[in-house]
Amino acid sequence: MSSAPQSRYRRKEILRGIFAVCLIIVGISHFVRPEQYARIVPPPFPPFASVYISGVFEILGGIGLMIPFVSVAAAWGLISLFIAVFPANIYMTLHNIKIDGIPQNQALYWARLPLQAVLIAWAYWYTRNPETQAGSDLIPNSFPEAKTH
Numbered sequence: 001m002s003s004a005p006q007s008r009y010r011r012k013e014i015l016r017g018i019f020a021v022c023l024i025i026v027g028i029s030h031f032v033r034p035e036q037y038a039r040i041v042p043p044p045f046p047p048f049a050s051v052y053i054s055g056v057f058e059i060l061g062g063i064g065l066m067i068p069f070v071s072v073a074a075a076w077g078l079i080s081l082f083i084a085v086f087p088a089n090i091y092m093t094l095h096n097i098k099i100d101g102i103p104q105n106q107a108l109y110w111a112r113l114p115l116q117a118v119l120i121a122w123a124y125w126y127t128r129n130p131e132t133q134a135g136s137d138l139i140p141n142s143f144p145e146a147k148t149h
Contacts, residue, residue, distance in 0.1 A: 016065055023062030030055025040092040057081050074138050075126035082119045
């Protein structure tokens with residue numbers, strides 16, 4: 001592997017670790033301070049159940065990103081999760097709901113909405129070329145279509 005692709009590969013793997021750790025921490029925070037998240041769950045959904053379920057899936061997604069055998073499935077699951085929780089972000093913005101640790105500023109709330117697209121794109125990155133990720137060579141018969149090229 002030449003220097004430029006190796007550098008990109010290393011950067012991608014470092015960002016995978018950062019993303020995974022952040023997801024796990026945020027997922028844990030769903031259990032430590034569930035009332036913070038329950039405030040932004042739109043009325044048709046059960047607030048605390050929604051918070052706990054999304055927290056579990058954030059933790060599992062973060063762990064899954066680090067396991068080569070399941071990382072692609074974990075990334076797709078995270079994309080689904082980010083889409084599923086987007087209504088809560090919209091609800092928070094439209095109703096100007098204060099969350100501890102986030103400055104209550106309507107302009108900031110609106111600016112925060114596109115962050116969901118960034119998270120989706122970040123997760124999507126880990127669905128691409130799974131045969132090149134760290135540890136994929138340890139999985140027997142992994143990605144046979146990629147190895148024939």
